[in-house]
Structures are given as structure tokens and as C-alpha cells.
Amino acid sequence: MRALAVIDGTASDAPQQARALASFLRAGEHSAGERSRAVRGGVVHSAAVHSAAVHRGRVQAETLEAETLVFAGLAADREEAATLAPTSAVRLVRVPAWRRDLQVGYLAEIHAAGGPDLFLFGPGRVGVELAGRLSRRTGGSVVSGVLDVDLQSDHLTARKAVYSGYLRARFALTGAPLCVSLDAAWIDATAASGRGELDRPRIFSEVVLGAAEAAAEVVPPVVSDVEMLAAASASDLVNADVLVVAGRGAGNRAGIERAAAAAQRMGAAFGVTRPVAMNGWAPMDRIVGVSGVRTAARACIVIGASGAPAFYWGIERAQLIVAVNLDDRAPIVSQADVAIIGDGVSVIEELARLAEQRRPG
Ligand SMILES: Cc1cc2nc3c(=O)[nH]c(=O)nc-3n(C[C@H](O)[C@H](O)[C@H](O)COP(=O)(O)OP(=O)(O)OC[C@H]3O[C@@H](n4cnc5c(N)ncnc54)[C@H](O)[C@@H]3O)c2cc1C
Missing domain, CATH: 3.40.50.1220 (TPP-binding domain)
Incomplete structure (x- = not known):
């Protein structure tokens, strides 16, 4: 299965997103290696499995071939932004802050161009929003806050906490692309960044979105009409x-x-x-x-x-x-x-x- 780990480097919790995705991919590599030794060489590089990651969740994967897309600010340092990536292969996309519309639009273009089977997002509100909006835009399927996953060639089952954490439920996703955001339990506090002991990142593509609008300071209206409602009371x-x-x-x-x-x-x-x-x-x-x-x-x-x-x-x-x-x-x-x-x-x-x-x- 081909996966694209997506990090919003313009958000304040970018390091946490990166660490969670790194833990997840390490666990996936471990599982694939154990079951079939089938992780394709050179894509996900990390030799060791963090024992902490295994405690946090389980990733069963036949094969998991991953690269990372980092959304970085227009003025961000490219090398620094790329070091967030938990894989060696990195796509860098420069985008003005708060432009989730541009981010989702770009991810949808990647999907339309025959992109990955799995879009993987970090925990927190950024991951939940991007996963939900991308699935809606592309007609794919979505699950947020996953603890464990079982990745097969054409579908995914995921376990997540429901009912305020009282229960664990298992969800099956089949509609492509699979859009998944992780539970915060995947944040590996022991890793200094998402990269662990990885080599230097290789930025193989770099694009800029929304620069003209940002330069002209044209801010598209997020809210066009406001109506004050009385606060609901029970x-x-x-x-x-x-x-x-x-x-x-x-x-x-x-x-x-x-x-x-x-x-x-x-x-x-x-x-x-x-x-x-x-x-x-x-x-x-x-x-x-x-x-x-x-x-x-x-x-x-x-x-x-x-x-x-x-x-x-x-x-x-x-x-x-x-x-x-x-x-x-x-x-x-x-x-x-x-x-x-x-x-x-x-x-x-x-x-x-x-x-x-x-x-x-
Ligand atoms: C952490 C947590 C918190 C929860 N908090 C709440 C909460 O605050 N409030 C809450 O309500 N639930 C809560 N729930 C859900 C709760 O456990 C039940 O699932 C829920 O109350 C069931 O709702 P219900 O009785 O409408 O539906 P059901 O359990 O499906 O019952 C429907 C009933 O309608 C009857 N019926 C069917 N047709 C007719 C008809 N034509 N005329 C008359 N009777 C008919 C059936 O015989 C049945 O008894 C919570 C659950 C969890 C896990």
C-alpha cells in the first residue's frame, strides 16, 4: 500500500504531528518486516522500532511504502521544514498559513493524478480537519483518531476510542482514498523530531500555492454572513x-x-x-x-x-x-x-x- 504522510508545518503542533506519524510508520515497517519482509527498500528508512510506539498502537501492514508531504509557510526555511518528515522522500508545498482550502485542493489534485491509497495525518484538529475535508472532496473514506490499523492491499480496518473513551470501536474503510488521522497516543515523546535516526531528507518536489494572493494581501472571506443566535439553554x-x-x-x-x-x-x-x-x-x-x-x-x-x-x-x-x-x-x-x-x-x-x-x- 502506498501512503502519503501529510504534515501541516504552518500549524503550531507540527512537531507533534511529525512525531506521531514517525511512530506510526515505524510500527508499520516493523509489522511488514515481521510478516513478509516486504517494505520496499529506501522509502521508509528507520532501523529500529520504538518500543514505546508498540505500546501505543498496532499497525499490521502487508507492505507500506511511504513518503511525506510537508506544508510549509511561504517564508519558511526549506531544509528546516523538511526535517519534520518521518521519511526520506519529501514533497515540500509552500502555502500561506490558515489556507486549509489550498491544502485540501492540492491533496485532491495528488489523488486525481493517481496518488497514494492512504493519506495519513497527525493527531489533533489539523489532522481531523484535513482528513475529513479530503475524503469529502475526493469521495474517499475517513476515520479520525485511530489507535490500531490493519492495512490490506485494498482496504483498511482501524480501531479508535468512542463515547468519550468508554469504548473501543473497529471501523472498516474501503472507499479510496483512505483518509486517516492518528490518535494523540501515537505522539512519541521520546523522539526529538519526526526523523529519528533518518538520513538527510530528499526534497524531490517543491511547489508554491497562493503566493500572489498573499502578496496582494487579498484575504478570501472565511465568513460572509454573521447572525447572532441566543445561547441555547436546557x-x-x-x-x-x-x-x-x-x-x-x-x-x-x-x-x-x-x-x-x-x-x-x-x-x-x-x-x-x-x-x-x-x-x-x-x-x-x-x-x-x-x-x-x-x-x-x-x-x-x-x-x-x-x-x-x-x-x-x-x-x-x-x-x-x-x-x-x-x-x-x-x-x-x-x-x-x-x-x-x-x-x-x-x-x-x-x-x-x-x-x-x-x-x-
Ligand atoms: C458514555 C455514554 C453516554 C451516554 N449518554 C446518554 C445520555 O445522556 N442520554 C441518552 O439518552 N443516552 C445516552 N447514551 C446512550 C444510551 O446508552 C442508550 O443507547 C440510549 O439511551 C438509547 O436511546 P433510545 O432509548 O432512544 O433508543 P433504543 O435503546 O433503541 O430504544 C428504543 C425504544 O423504543 C421502543 N419503540 C420502538 N418503536 C416504538 C413505538 N412506535 N412506540 C413506542 N416505543 C417504541 C423500543 O421498544 C425500544 O425500547 C450514552 C451512552 C454512552 C456510552
Whole structure:
């Protein structure tokens, strides 16, 4: 597999990017050497495997042929910029600072010209942004913050931390190019720079992007329109008299909107479970549970939610819990004071209708 390690030398964390990529490539070389002795000579030069790198993550690779692209500032010293590279072969691209658009555009051109299978980025916000934007631009696939990878000739599986580090998940990437950014655990603090004991870097290409614009001080507008929005607040959920919470059982965004409208007709506050917000069916500030708010409502009506512990923590202080669920074995049914077995959205709409009927006037 051909890899291009990309370092944004214009960013303040360039040394950390370089060290992480160096650790990764050393681990990859070690793995390939162990399994097939197939690392192609002269591309990745580093004799020793850092034991620290092996503790941080695993790289399984049949073959890994890598070179480095360093984005350097327009006035940066070329030799100094190149020493960031963890490989001998270096492409140097001069670019004004903060021009991620130019960086991504250039990487997309490399891909279009038959570039590498794998674009590899360092940890942190730079790597996450470049990997995500490049995959979007090229139609490739992306995973950020990887701990371990298994590189095959046509696909990659990667392990990364998810749910705030509570779980490790494995992802399979197949769409080319593969765009991967590393977890910060790959930063090898024992290496002085990305190069370790490498020979002098060989800059085999050097291009300059955006110099004319920079000279003319033409700064393309990053933000063209600004609208001030009131800061979101979840205090209505915390202090609600009656709170309706809808879960994934509402089915889709339309179901959530129907439930929210019914809650409003009842004069109740409206919250959701985390998957509902993660699906983009409701704003994140509506989440009830350990990732959101904990309510002490007088009555909490939960529709289409299973009652997972991370959610239940958010409602357990409510004085009365009513659950509406199709499954009479769902945990929420035994957690609730009152359970209704039925369709969540239909039941809440019926409750709203009854509440409107009873309202004086
Ligand atoms: C670190 C961490 C933090 C988390 N924090 C939160 C958090 O703050 N809040 C949170 O909610 N989750 C949180 N979660 C996720 C949590 O573990 C559960 O995955 C989540 O609460 C499940 O959401 P749900 O009940 O909407 O979906 P599901 O578990 O899929 O349950 C859907 C329920 O709807 C029922 N149903 C299906 N169709 C209908 C219908 N037509 N009518 C009525 N019922 C129906 C099903 O029987 C089922 O019981 C967290 C997880 C982790 C790992």
C-alpha cells in the first residue's frame, strides 16, 4: 500500500504531528518486516522500532511504502521544514498559513493524478480537519483518531476510542482514498523530531500555492454572513413541571417533530434521548441523561425510549415517570410508575388532545 504522510508545518503542533506519524510508520515497517519482509527498500528508512510506539498502537501492514508531504509557510526555511518528515522522500508545498482550502485542493489534485491509497495525518484538529475535508472532496473514506490499523492491499480496518473513551470501536474503510488521522497516543515523546535516526531528507518536489494572493494581501472571506443566535439553554428541561422525552422509537425526524408539537400543546417541555440528537432529529441541548441534563420534573413522560442507564440517570429524580413503549419487556417499563404499551407518538398526541379538552376556556 502506498501512503502519503501529510504534515501541516504552518500549524503550531507540527512537531507533534511529525512525531506521531514517525511512530506510526515505524510500527508499520516493523509489522511488514515481521510478516513478509516486504517494505520496499529506501522509502521508509528507520532501523529500529520504538518500543514505546508498540505500546501505543498496532499497525499490521502487508507492505507500506511511504513518503511525506510537508506544508510549509511561504517564508519558511526549506531544509528546516523538511526535517519534520518521518521519511526520506519529501514533497515540500509552500502555502500561506490558515489556507486549509489550498491544502485540501492540492491533496485532491495528488489523488486525481493517481496518488497514494492512504493519506495519513497527525493527531489533533489539523489532522481531523484535513482528513475529513479530503475524503469529502475526493469521495474517499475517513476515520479520525485511530489507535490500531490493519492495512490490506485494498482496504483498511482501524480501531479508535468512542463515547468519550468508554469504548473501543473497529471501523472498516474501503472507499479510496483512505483518509486517516492518528490518535494523540501515537505522539512519541521520546523522539526529538519526526526523523529519528533518518538520513538527510530528499526534497524531490517543491511547489508554491497562493503566493500572489498573499502578496496582494487579498484575504478570501472565511465568513460572509454573521447572525447572532441566543445561547441555547436546557434550563427548561431541568426545571420543567411536565417533561416529555422522546427516544428512537419515535421512528424518524417527523415523529420527533410530532411529539415535540404534542408536548407544546400540553404545555410541557420537550427532551430527547442521545441517539435522537445524534441522528440530527433534535438539537444536542435537548439531550436528557448523563450527556445532557438531569431533570427533577413533577411528571416525566417517556415515549419510545428503552431506559438505558445513561438515560435513566437523567429522569430518575422525576416525581412521576410514565413510559410509553411497544415492548413490555423494555427496562423503562419496570422503571416507570405508570407504563402504557402502545405507539409512543400516537399516545402523546392523544394525551395532548385530552389536555387541551380539559384546559379551562
Ligand atoms: C458514555 C455514554 C453516554 C451516554 N449518554 C446518554 C445520555 O445522556 N442520554 C441518552 O439518552 N443516552 C445516552 N447514551 C446512550 C444510551 O446508552 C442508550 O443507547 C440510549 O439511551 C438509547 O436511546 P433510545 O432509548 O432512544 O433508543 P433504543 O435503546 O433503541 O430504544 C428504543 C425504544 O423504543 C421502543 N419503540 C420502538 N418503536 C416504538 C413505538 N412506535 N412506540 C413506542 N416505543 C417504541 C423500543 O421498544 C425500544 O425500547 C450514552 C451512552 C454512552 C456510552
